[in-house]
Amino acid sequence: MFAVDLEPDSESAPGIVPVQCDVSDPRAAAASVLADAGQIDVLVNGAGLVSVTRPVESIADGWARLTGVNLSGAFPGRTRHCPE
Numbered sequence: 001m002f003a004v005d006l007e008p009d010s011e012s013a014p015g016i017v018p019v020q021c022d023v024s025d026p027r028a029a030a031a032s033v034l035a036d037a038g039q040i041d042v043l044v045n046g047a048g049l050v051s052v053t054r055p056v057e058s059i060a061d062g063w064a065r066l067t068g069v070n071l072s073g074a075f076p077g078r079t080r081h082c083p084e
Helices: 026-037 055-072 074-081
Strands: 002-005 017-020
Parallel strands (some): 002 017
């Protein structure tokens, strides 16, 4: 099992391999895991960001990043690796 994160924990639970990558770039995320595992049997999309600023500030400062992870990060991974 792989835990993909922009800043993965250096210590993880037994059996979990931390992988550093940006899930808003699904090709890079898949390449990182496939390099170690060879294939993806099960995909769990659990990525998400939370903004702790006012909504207006979030839109101005981080809208592309927020939607890149929360929306765009999950969908391409699902369609690429679990087509059915």
